[in-house]
Amino acid sequence: MADLAIHKKHFLSERVAHFTESVIREMTRQAMLHDAINLAQGFPDFPAPAEIKRAAQEAIGADVNQYAITWGAKSLRGAIAQQIETRQGVAVDPEKQVTVCCGSTEAMISTLLAVCNAGDEVVIFEPYYENYGPDSILSGARPRFVKLKPPRDAEGEWTFDERELRAAFHKHTKAIIVNTPNNPTGKVFSRRELELVRDLCVEFDVLAITDEIYEHILYDGSKHISMASLEGMQDRTITVNGMSKTYSVTGWRVGWTIAPPRITDAIRKVHDFLTVGAPAPLQEAGASALRLPSSYYVNLAEGYRRRRDQLVPALTAAGFRCFLPRGAYYVMTDISRFGFPDDLAFTHYLVSEIGVAAVPGSSFYRDPKDGEQQVRFAFCKRDQTLDEAAKRLSKVQAARRS
Ligand SMILES: Cc1ncc(COP(=O)(O)O)c(C=O)c1O
Helix, strand or coil, X not given: CHHHHHHHHHHCCCHHHHCCCCHHHHHHHHHHHCCCEECCCCCCCCCCCHHHHHHHHHHHHCCCCCCCCXXXXXXXXXXXXXXXXXXXXXXXXXXXXXXXXXXXXXXXXXXXXXXXXXXXXEEEXXXXXXXXXXXXXXXXXXXXXXXXXXXXXXXXXXXXXXXHHHHHCCCCEEEEEEECCCCCCCCCCCHHHHHHHHHHHHHHCCEEEEECCCCCCECCXXXXXXXXXXXXXXXXXXXXXXCCCCCCCCCCCCEEEECCXXXXXXXXXXXXXXXXXXXXXXXXHXXXXXXXXXXXXXXXXXXXXXXXXXXXXXXHHCCCEEECCCECCEEEEECHHHCCCCHHHHHHHHHHHHCEECEEHHHHXXXXXXXXXXXXXXXXXCHHHHHHHHHHHHHHHHHHHC
16 A cells, blocks of 8 residues: 555556646535535536436336447437527537537537647636536647636626637637536627637637537526527537536436537547447436427526525625626625635635535636635525525624624
Protein backbone atom coordinates (compact mmCIF):
# COMPACT_ATOMS: atom_id res chain seq x y z
CA MET A 1 0.00 0.00 0.00
CA ALA A 2 2.82 2.36 0.97
CA ASP A 3 4.46 1.86 -2.44
CA LEU A 4 1.18 2.58 -4.16
CA ALA A 5 0.84 5.88 -2.28
CA ILE A 6 4.39 6.91 -3.16
CA HIS A 7 4.02 6.15 -6.86
CA LYS A 8 0.39 7.16 -7.19
CA LYS A 9 1.22 10.30 -9.09
CA HIS A 10 2.77 8.27 -11.92
CA PHE A 11 -0.36 6.17 -12.32
CA LEU A 12 -2.52 9.16 -13.16
CA SER A 13 -2.98 10.71 -16.57
CA GLU A 14 -1.97 14.33 -16.98
CA ARG A 15 -5.42 15.06 -18.37
CA VAL A 16 -7.13 14.65 -15.02
CA ALA A 17 -4.70 17.03 -13.33
CA HIS A 18 -6.26 19.93 -15.24
CA PHE A 19 -9.67 19.86 -13.59
CA THR A 20 -11.17 19.14 -10.19
CA GLU A 21 -14.10 16.99 -9.03
CA SER A 22 -17.59 18.32 -9.63
CA VAL A 23 -18.45 21.01 -7.09
CA ILE A 24 -22.17 20.46 -7.69
CA ARG A 25 -22.02 16.76 -6.86
CA GLU A 26 -19.76 17.56 -3.87
CA MET A 27 -22.43 19.95 -2.56
CA THR A 28 -24.97 17.11 -2.72
CA ARG A 29 -22.65 15.02 -0.52
CA GLN A 30 -22.35 17.99 1.88
CA ALA A 31 -26.15 18.32 1.97
CA MET A 32 -26.43 14.67 3.03
CA LEU A 33 -23.70 15.08 5.64
CA HIS A 34 -25.44 18.07 7.26
CA ASP A 35 -28.99 16.84 6.66
CA ALA A 36 -29.55 20.03 4.69
CA ILE A 37 -32.12 20.79 1.99
CA ASN A 38 -30.41 20.19 -1.32
CA LEU A 39 -30.95 23.21 -3.57
CA ALA A 40 -27.53 22.52 -5.08
CA GLN A 41 -27.93 19.74 -7.65
CA GLY A 42 -30.56 20.06 -10.35
CA PHE A 43 -32.66 16.95 -9.77
CA PRO A 44 -36.37 16.98 -8.90
CA ASP A 45 -37.44 15.59 -5.53
CA PHE A 46 -40.94 14.86 -6.85
CA PRO A 47 -42.12 11.78 -8.78
CA ALA A 48 -41.66 11.28 -12.50
CA PRO A 49 -44.88 11.15 -14.60
CA ALA A 50 -46.83 7.94 -13.92
CA GLU A 51 -47.30 7.12 -17.61
CA ILE A 52 -43.60 7.04 -18.37
CA LYS A 53 -42.82 4.97 -15.27
CA ARG A 54 -45.47 2.52 -16.46
CA ALA A 55 -43.91 2.45 -19.93
CA ALA A 56 -40.52 1.59 -18.37
CA GLN A 57 -42.04 -1.18 -16.26
CA GLU A 58 -43.86 -2.58 -19.29
CA ALA A 59 -40.65 -2.56 -21.33
CA ILE A 60 -38.81 -4.52 -18.64
CA GLY A 61 -41.83 -6.88 -18.34
CA ALA A 62 -41.75 -7.40 -22.11
CA ASP A 63 -38.07 -8.35 -21.79
CA VAL A 64 -36.54 -5.34 -23.45
CA ASN A 65 -33.56 -6.12 -21.26
CA GLN A 66 -30.66 -6.68 -23.62
CA TYR A 67 -28.44 -4.19 -25.46
CA ALA A 68 -30.37 -1.81 -27.64
CA ILE A 69 -28.89 -0.94 -31.03
CA THR A 70 -25.73 0.90 -30.00
CA TRP A 71 -26.85 4.28 -31.38
CA GLY A 72 -30.32 3.96 -29.90
CA ALA A 73 -33.66 2.14 -30.12
CA LYS A 74 -35.42 2.86 -33.40
CA SER A 75 -38.61 3.91 -31.62
CA LEU A 76 -36.81 6.56 -29.54
CA ARG A 77 -34.78 7.91 -32.45
CA GLY A 78 -37.98 8.20 -34.46
CA ALA A 79 -39.70 10.12 -31.66
CA ILE A 80 -36.69 12.46 -31.27
CA ALA A 81 -36.66 13.25 -34.99
CA GLN A 82 -40.39 13.81 -35.02
CA GLN A 83 -40.31 16.13 -32.00
CA ILE A 84 -37.60 18.46 -33.33
CA GLU A 85 -39.33 18.58 -36.71
CA THR A 86 -42.69 19.48 -35.14
CA ARG A 87 -41.36 22.00 -32.62
CA GLN A 88 -38.47 23.59 -34.47
CA GLY A 89 -39.11 22.77 -38.14
CA VAL A 90 -35.79 20.91 -38.41
CA ALA A 91 -35.96 17.84 -40.67
CA VAL A 92 -33.89 15.00 -39.19
CA ASP A 93 -33.22 11.48 -40.49
CA PRO A 94 -33.37 9.25 -37.40
CA GLU A 95 -31.32 6.57 -39.17
CA LYS A 96 -28.41 8.86 -39.96
CA GLN A 97 -28.55 11.77 -37.57
CA VAL A 98 -29.60 10.66 -34.09
CA THR A 99 -27.42 8.96 -31.48
CA VAL A 100 -28.89 7.98 -28.12
CA CYS A 101 -26.36 8.20 -25.30
CA CYS A 102 -26.14 7.70 -21.52
CA GLY A 103 -27.54 11.12 -20.71
CA SER A 104 -26.73 14.38 -22.40
CA THR A 105 -23.54 14.30 -20.33
CA GLU A 106 -22.26 11.43 -22.45
CA ALA A 107 -23.73 13.03 -25.57
CA MET A 108 -21.60 16.15 -24.97
CA ILE A 109 -18.33 14.36 -24.24
CA SER A 110 -18.86 11.90 -27.13
CA THR A 111 -19.43 14.86 -29.43
CA LEU A 112 -16.31 16.68 -28.30
CA LEU A 113 -14.22 13.50 -28.55
CA ALA A 114 -15.62 12.97 -32.04
CA VAL A 115 -14.78 16.45 -33.38
CA CYS A 116 -11.79 17.85 -31.46
CA ASN A 117 -8.08 17.48 -32.04
CA ALA A 118 -5.24 18.59 -29.78
CA GLY A 119 -4.77 22.32 -30.19
CA ASP A 120 -8.38 23.00 -31.15
CA GLU A 121 -10.27 25.60 -29.17
CA VAL A 122 -13.86 25.46 -27.96
CA VAL A 123 -15.65 28.73 -27.18
CA ILE A 124 -17.79 28.61 -24.03
CA PHE A 125 -19.96 31.34 -22.52
CA GLU A 126 -19.27 31.80 -18.82
CA PRO A 127 -20.66 31.32 -16.23
CA TYR A 128 -21.03 27.84 -17.69
CA TYR A 129 -22.34 24.40 -16.73
CA GLU A 130 -19.27 22.96 -15.06
CA ASN A 131 -18.96 19.84 -17.27
CA TYR A 132 -18.00 21.83 -20.37
CA GLY A 133 -14.53 22.72 -19.05
CA PRO A 134 -13.42 19.13 -18.25
CA ASP A 135 -15.23 17.86 -21.38
CA SER A 136 -13.13 20.14 -23.58
CA ILE A 137 -9.91 19.22 -21.78
CA LEU A 138 -10.63 15.46 -21.98
CA SER A 139 -11.14 15.81 -25.72
CA GLY A 140 -7.77 17.53 -26.09
CA ALA A 141 -9.22 20.97 -26.81
CA ARG A 142 -8.64 24.25 -25.01
CA PRO A 143 -11.71 26.02 -23.66
CA ARG A 144 -11.90 29.73 -24.48
CA PHE A 145 -14.35 31.73 -22.41
CA VAL A 146 -16.63 34.62 -23.33
CA LYS A 147 -18.33 36.46 -20.49
CA LEU A 148 -22.05 36.68 -19.93
CA LYS A 149 -22.58 39.87 -17.97
CA PRO A 150 -25.17 39.86 -15.18
CA PRO A 151 -28.17 42.16 -15.53
CA ARG A 152 -28.00 45.50 -13.69
CA ASP A 153 -31.48 45.07 -12.22
CA ALA A 154 -33.54 42.06 -11.15
CA GLU A 155 -35.65 41.99 -14.32
CA GLY A 156 -32.77 42.51 -16.79
CA GLU A 157 -31.07 40.00 -19.10
CA TRP A 158 -27.60 38.49 -19.08
CA THR A 159 -25.77 39.87 -22.12
CA PHE A 160 -22.46 39.42 -23.92
CA ASP A 161 -20.17 41.78 -25.74
CA GLU A 162 -20.29 41.11 -29.48
CA ARG A 163 -16.67 42.21 -29.90
CA GLU A 164 -15.51 39.85 -27.17
CA LEU A 165 -17.36 36.98 -28.87
CA ARG A 166 -15.81 37.80 -32.25
CA ALA A 167 -12.35 38.03 -30.68
CA ALA A 168 -12.76 34.47 -29.35
CA PHE A 169 -13.06 33.07 -32.89
CA HIS A 170 -9.91 32.37 -34.92
CA LYS A 171 -8.28 29.68 -37.00
CA HIS A 172 -7.95 27.17 -34.15
CA THR A 173 -11.60 27.45 -33.12
CA LYS A 174 -13.36 24.11 -33.69
CA ALA A 175 -16.66 24.68 -31.93
CA ILE A 176 -18.76 26.89 -29.72
CA ILE A 177 -20.95 25.45 -26.97
CA VAL A 178 -24.25 27.27 -26.50
CA ASN A 179 -26.52 26.25 -23.65
CA THR A 180 -29.99 27.70 -24.00
CA PRO A 181 -32.04 27.90 -21.79
CA ASN A 182 -28.93 28.37 -19.73
CA ASN A 183 -27.60 26.82 -16.57
CA PRO A 184 -26.69 28.61 -14.29
CA THR A 185 -27.98 32.02 -15.43
CA GLY A 186 -31.50 31.17 -16.65
CA LYS A 187 -30.74 33.14 -19.81
CA VAL A 188 -32.69 32.22 -22.94
CA PHE A 189 -30.68 33.24 -26.00
CA SER A 190 -32.63 35.45 -28.37
CA ARG A 191 -32.86 34.89 -32.11
CA ARG A 192 -30.60 37.89 -32.67
CA GLU A 193 -27.94 36.50 -30.32
CA LEU A 194 -28.09 33.08 -31.94
CA GLU A 195 -27.80 34.67 -35.37
CA LEU A 196 -24.67 36.49 -34.24
CA VAL A 197 -23.21 33.14 -33.18
CA ARG A 198 -24.38 31.62 -36.47
CA ASP A 199 -22.67 34.34 -38.53
CA LEU A 200 -19.37 33.77 -36.71
CA CYS A 201 -19.66 29.99 -37.10
CA VAL A 202 -20.14 30.40 -40.84
CA GLU A 203 -17.40 33.02 -41.23
CA PHE A 204 -14.81 31.00 -39.27
CA ASP A 205 -16.07 27.54 -40.32
CA VAL A 206 -16.88 26.48 -36.77
CA LEU A 207 -19.35 23.94 -35.32
CA ALA A 208 -22.10 24.88 -32.87
CA ILE A 209 -22.75 22.36 -30.12
CA THR A 210 -25.99 23.35 -28.45
CA ASP A 211 -27.10 21.95 -25.12
CA GLU A 212 -30.89 22.31 -25.18
CA ILE A 213 -31.72 20.14 -22.19
CA TYR A 214 -33.97 22.83 -20.66
CA GLU A 215 -35.80 23.59 -23.92
CA HIS A 216 -39.25 23.06 -22.39
CA ILE A 217 -38.65 25.02 -19.18
CA LEU A 218 -39.40 28.63 -20.15
CA TYR A 219 -40.99 31.61 -18.37
CA ASP A 220 -42.51 35.00 -19.12
CA GLY A 221 -43.24 34.19 -22.76
CA SER A 222 -39.61 33.28 -23.60
CA LYS A 223 -39.25 31.15 -26.73
CA HIS A 224 -36.68 28.44 -27.25
CA ILE A 225 -34.94 28.57 -30.62
CA SER A 226 -32.84 25.60 -31.72
CA MET A 227 -29.59 26.65 -33.36
CA ALA A 228 -30.17 23.94 -36.00
CA SER A 229 -33.31 25.77 -37.13
CA LEU A 230 -31.32 28.84 -38.25
CA GLU A 231 -30.55 29.10 -41.93
CA GLY A 232 -27.05 27.83 -42.68
CA MET A 233 -26.68 25.90 -39.41
CA GLN A 234 -28.08 22.45 -40.16
CA ASP A 235 -24.75 21.23 -41.51
CA ARG A 236 -22.71 22.56 -38.64
CA THR A 237 -24.87 22.08 -35.53
CA ILE A 238 -24.83 19.24 -33.03
CA THR A 239 -27.91 19.43 -30.80
CA VAL A 240 -27.53 17.81 -27.40
CA ASN A 241 -30.63 16.98 -25.40
CA GLY A 242 -32.05 14.38 -23.05
CA MET A 243 -34.87 13.09 -20.89
CA SER A 244 -33.46 14.10 -17.48
CA LYS A 245 -35.01 17.52 -17.07
CA THR A 246 -38.07 17.39 -19.30
CA TYR A 247 -39.42 14.18 -17.77
CA SER A 248 -37.91 14.46 -14.26
CA VAL A 249 -35.81 11.30 -14.66
CA THR A 250 -32.23 12.43 -14.08
CA GLY A 251 -31.30 8.91 -12.90
CA TRP A 252 -32.39 7.19 -16.10
CA ARG A 253 -29.40 8.43 -18.07
CA VAL A 254 -30.97 8.81 -21.48
CA GLY A 255 -29.78 11.64 -23.73
CA TRP A 256 -28.97 12.13 -27.41
CA THR A 257 -27.28 14.05 -30.16
CA ILE A 258 -28.76 15.24 -33.43
CA ALA A 259 -26.01 15.96 -35.94
CA PRO A 260 -25.21 15.89 -39.65
CA PRO A 261 -24.63 12.30 -40.88
CA ARG A 262 -20.82 12.41 -41.10
CA ILE A 263 -20.52 13.84 -37.61
CA THR A 264 -23.12 11.36 -36.36
CA ASP A 265 -20.96 8.50 -37.70
CA ALA A 266 -18.03 9.79 -35.65
CA ILE A 267 -20.15 10.34 -32.51
CA ARG A 268 -21.58 6.82 -32.83
CA LYS A 269 -18.08 5.33 -32.96
CA VAL A 270 -17.02 7.13 -29.78
CA HIS A 271 -20.31 6.36 -28.04
CA ASP A 272 -20.12 2.64 -28.92
CA PHE A 273 -16.68 2.21 -27.38
CA LEU A 274 -17.44 4.39 -24.36
CA THR A 275 -20.74 2.88 -23.25
CA VAL A 276 -22.12 0.51 -25.95
CA GLY A 277 -25.57 1.92 -25.38
CA ALA A 278 -28.07 3.63 -23.12
CA PRO A 279 -30.48 1.54 -20.95
CA ALA A 280 -32.72 -0.37 -23.37
CA PRO A 281 -36.06 -0.41 -21.47
CA LEU A 282 -35.72 3.26 -20.58
CA GLN A 283 -35.27 4.11 -24.23
CA GLU A 284 -38.63 2.47 -24.94
CA ALA A 285 -40.15 4.54 -22.14
CA GLY A 286 -38.45 7.57 -23.71
CA ALA A 287 -40.27 6.95 -26.97
CA SER A 288 -43.59 7.10 -25.06
CA ALA A 289 -42.47 10.18 -23.13
CA LEU A 290 -41.62 12.14 -26.26
CA ARG A 291 -45.15 11.50 -27.52
CA LEU A 292 -46.88 13.00 -24.46
CA PRO A 293 -49.46 15.63 -25.43
CA SER A 294 -48.45 19.30 -25.58
CA SER A 295 -50.39 19.95 -22.35
CA TYR A 296 -47.65 18.01 -20.53
CA TYR A 297 -45.04 20.60 -21.52
CA VAL A 298 -47.35 23.53 -20.70
CA ASN A 299 -47.87 22.11 -17.19
CA LEU A 300 -44.17 21.40 -16.76
CA ALA A 301 -43.21 25.02 -17.50
CA GLU A 302 -46.07 26.37 -15.39
CA GLY A 303 -45.06 24.18 -12.43
CA TYR A 304 -41.53 25.54 -12.60
CA ARG A 305 -42.76 29.14 -13.00
CA ARG A 306 -44.69 28.69 -9.78
CA ARG A 307 -41.64 27.28 -7.99
CA ARG A 308 -39.45 30.10 -9.30
CA ASP A 309 -41.95 32.62 -7.99
CA GLN A 310 -41.94 30.81 -4.64
CA LEU A 311 -38.15 30.73 -4.18
CA VAL A 312 -37.07 34.09 -5.64
CA PRO A 313 -39.10 36.27 -3.21
CA ALA A 314 -37.88 34.13 -0.30
CA LEU A 315 -34.27 34.64 -1.38
CA THR A 316 -34.84 38.36 -1.91
CA ALA A 317 -36.40 38.71 1.53
CA ALA A 318 -33.40 36.87 2.99
CA GLY A 319 -31.06 39.48 1.49
CA PHE A 320 -29.93 37.86 -1.77
CA ARG A 321 -29.91 39.86 -5.00
CA CYS A 322 -31.59 37.53 -7.51
CA PHE A 323 -31.16 37.48 -11.28
CA LEU A 324 -34.59 36.39 -12.46
CA PRO A 325 -34.30 33.31 -14.71
CA ARG A 326 -36.22 33.22 -18.02
CA GLY A 327 -35.71 29.50 -18.43
CA ALA A 328 -34.20 26.36 -16.78
CA TYR A 329 -34.69 25.83 -13.05
CA TYR A 330 -31.93 27.71 -11.30
CA VAL A 331 -31.58 31.15 -9.86
CA MET A 332 -28.18 32.86 -9.73
CA THR A 333 -27.85 35.26 -6.85
CA ASP A 334 -25.45 37.95 -5.71
CA ILE A 335 -24.37 37.51 -2.09
CA SER A 336 -22.24 40.64 -1.68
CA ARG A 337 -24.67 42.15 0.85
CA PHE A 338 -23.78 39.43 3.36
CA GLY A 339 -20.15 40.49 3.65
CA PHE A 340 -18.63 36.98 3.39
CA PRO A 341 -15.07 36.78 2.02
CA ASP A 342 -16.17 34.44 -0.76
CA ASP A 343 -18.80 32.03 -2.06
CA LEU A 344 -17.07 28.97 -0.55
CA ALA A 345 -17.21 30.42 2.96
CA PHE A 346 -20.82 31.44 2.34
CA THR A 347 -22.03 28.07 0.99
CA HIS A 348 -20.22 26.30 3.83
CA TYR A 349 -22.04 28.54 6.31
CA LEU A 350 -25.32 27.97 4.46
CA VAL A 351 -25.11 24.18 4.44
CA SER A 352 -23.72 23.72 7.95
CA GLU A 353 -25.49 26.49 9.92
CA ILE A 354 -28.65 27.26 7.95
CA GLY A 355 -29.28 23.78 6.55
CA VAL A 356 -29.56 24.65 2.85
CA ALA A 357 -27.10 23.47 0.19
CA ALA A 358 -26.38 25.73 -2.80
CA VAL A 359 -23.61 25.85 -5.40
CA PRO A 360 -20.74 28.33 -5.02
CA GLY A 361 -20.70 30.69 -8.00
CA SER A 362 -16.96 30.26 -8.57
CA SER A 363 -17.54 26.73 -9.88
CA PHE A 364 -19.15 28.26 -12.97
CA TYR A 365 -16.14 30.41 -13.89
CA ARG A 366 -12.60 29.78 -15.11
CA ASP A 367 -11.30 32.40 -12.69
CA PRO A 368 -12.94 31.66 -9.30
CA LYS A 369 -12.73 35.37 -8.43
CA ASP A 370 -15.42 36.12 -11.03
CA GLY A 371 -17.98 34.07 -9.12
CA GLU A 372 -16.87 34.62 -5.56
CA GLN A 373 -19.89 36.76 -4.71
CA GLN A 374 -22.43 34.54 -6.50
CA VAL A 375 -24.36 31.46 -5.44
CA ARG A 376 -26.78 29.28 -7.44
CA PHE A 377 -29.98 27.71 -6.12
CA ALA A 378 -32.02 25.00 -7.88
CA PHE A 379 -35.80 25.13 -7.54
CA CYS A 380 -36.77 21.78 -9.08
CA LYS A 381 -38.24 20.78 -5.72
CA ARG A 382 -41.60 20.14 -4.07
CA ASP A 383 -43.53 23.06 -2.53
CA GLN A 384 -42.85 21.70 0.96
CA THR A 385 -39.11 21.53 0.26
CA LEU A 386 -39.09 25.12 -1.01
CA ASP A 387 -41.22 26.29 1.95
CA GLU A 388 -38.85 24.69 4.43
CA ALA A 389 -35.85 26.15 2.55
CA ALA A 390 -37.48 29.60 2.71
CA LYS A 391 -38.00 29.23 6.45
CA ARG A 392 -34.37 28.29 6.96
CA LEU A 393 -33.07 30.98 4.60
CA SER A 394 -34.90 33.68 6.55
CA LYS A 395 -32.36 33.05 9.32
CA VAL A 396 -29.55 34.27 7.04
CA GLN A 397 -30.94 37.80 7.23
CA ALA A 398 -31.31 37.53 11.01
CA ALA A 399 -27.72 36.28 11.31
CA ARG A 400 -26.57 39.24 9.22
CA ARG A 401 -28.31 41.72 11.52
CA SER A 402 -26.97 40.21 14.74
C1 LIG B 1 -26.86 22.39 -18.98
C2 LIG B 1 -26.87 20.96 -18.58
N1 LIG B 1 -26.52 20.02 -19.47
C3 LIG B 1 -26.50 18.74 -19.15
C4 LIG B 1 -26.85 18.30 -17.89
C5 LIG B 1 -26.80 16.83 -17.57
O1 LIG B 1 -27.83 16.17 -18.20
P1 LIG B 1 -27.99 14.57 -18.24
O2 LIG B 1 -28.68 14.17 -17.00
O3 LIG B 1 -28.83 14.33 -19.47
O4 LIG B 1 -26.65 13.99 -18.37
C6 LIG B 1 -27.24 19.23 -16.93
C7 LIG B 1 -27.59 18.78 -15.57
O5 LIG B 1 -27.67 19.53 -14.64
C8 LIG B 1 -27.25 20.59 -17.29
O6 LIG B 1 -27.61 21.52 -16.41
